[in-house]
Amino acid sequence: MANMEPGKEAYFEGRYVPIEEAQVSILTHSFNYGTGLFEGIRGYYSDAEDCILLFRLKEHVERLVRNFNVLCMEIPESAEDIEAICVEVVRRSGFHEGVYIRPICYKSELSLGPKLNGVESSFCCYVIKLGDYCEIEAGLDVAVSSWRRLSDNAIPSRVKSVGSYVNSSLAATEARQAGFDEAVFLRQDGSVAEGSAMNIFIVLDNMLITTPPTADILVGITRNTVMELAREELGLEVVERPIGRSELYVCDEAFFCGTGAQVAPVRSVDRRVLGNGTPGPISRQLQQLYFDVVMGKVDRYRHWCTPVS
Template sequence: MHNFLPFAWFEGQCIPFNDAKLSIATHALHYGTAAFGGMRAIPDPNNSKSFLLFRADKHAKRLCQSAKFLMTELDEDFVLNSLETFLVKNKPTQPVYIRPFVYTSDLGIAPRLHNIETNFFIYGIELGDYLSPDGVTCRVSSWTRQQDNSLPLRGKISGAYITSSLAKTEAVKSGFDEALLLNSQGKVSEASGMNIFIVRNGDLITPGVDQDILEGITRASVIELAKSNGINVIERPVDKTELFISDEVFLTGTAAKITPIKMIETTLMSKEMPTMNLLRDKLTKITEGLVPEYENWVKRVNID
């Protein structure tokens, strides 16, 4: 049972969630011509009238960049102001996941991005842990991550997530929690909706942007935090076999936050994860607005 927030931002205003409806002929529904964001907002532990949005500016910027692949312009300030209005109207009391969404809203049947209407909406859902904080089991998927020259992977394009959906279901139906996808070169790319990190000999390693990954905002935050704490960060290709001999392996994402991988296929991973634990602890404190030097990573919204 999903606990959707009672109001959605739809066609320029906040309306009851159940009244925000699209036609079955909506262009984006048929062709995947949409882009979305995913954001977390939590109650401010120091102010019951305030909610905290993690890296709202980065999320708004990425969504606007994604919109460019749909040949539409979306203004960052408009996105941020809409998010604030949305939160104030809903007045949530629990941590929420927010989904801003830009899409082709025409009712035509031709696959195109020219001479077409686009629109924007936001909805939210109460969400605690998307993946178990104690760790997940993973398998390497039989599905391959798309290439950037066939699909704009720098954006969160909705049509791209058919591969993630196939990989996730394949993993779950074969007894695992999550899927790891290789790219067309046979290198590790990412999970179904998260980036991946490994630790070897004290180095924090993650596939670079040339490995057909989504440029994750949590990923970028982890890299910045690691560097500021004296951890050597290397962005490079990662082989499948390297996963099995890593000292630590973990996933990052807005929904997943920082989640350890405890088993990959038949290989049990180490339970000792000092690097991940350090980064997860610091990131948690930052998202709760408890680290003054990272105050600019958190947008405070007064919902009273």
């Protein structure tokens, strides 16, 4: 547990157990083949309300359950159960700060052979404390990765599967070893996909552009949030279309977004500085709005926040 502080109890094999007891065997199918699905959900601590607000819990659980079909997952817990378990692990943690919830559905059978159907699955869930996952003030220096994004016909990126994060780890490691903060994945056709664990937006002539759901991306819930805030609150035109690599060099602004990354402005791509090298006005406004919304300060979006006290 080098870099994380978990809550004392996790949900494992149908009950709440001390985190030390939530252990899987080395014979577990998902440990051997990466056959698991997961979510990452943030909870923001609100001083004013003295509670943790889980952001878009319902949408995260919906995405998880929708993707069961791809990995032939069947678990006893319903979507409503999963939501209730996420709330309960946070409640039991007693944390009074920002948290990150990790629900996981995984092939729990102790069996050999890379297949999906007829292999037993289980659900578990834990919570950790989490602050900012990447720099969100000064802007990130990012690099286009030499690793291509997994394609839909290899391992679908729309599915947040355990095994697909080898691809993310390769790109993130390459970028950091070369002195950058983050990576941008291209697809097999050379167009832009997303970051290692975040979606990407560019701003061109006051228009917000992001890659479409068919561009080998995880269709992010933060991406959806940003698109709605941009349209509804800032009156911006938002377009989903393929993005060419060189558009990353000539755009006015760029930013990443994701549950972990939040809204993280990009200040340079492959050492080409964007604008004046500081986060642009649209990135800043969206970042501010995003933080107001997740902290439950905007009535219109209050239904996105689930309070846990």
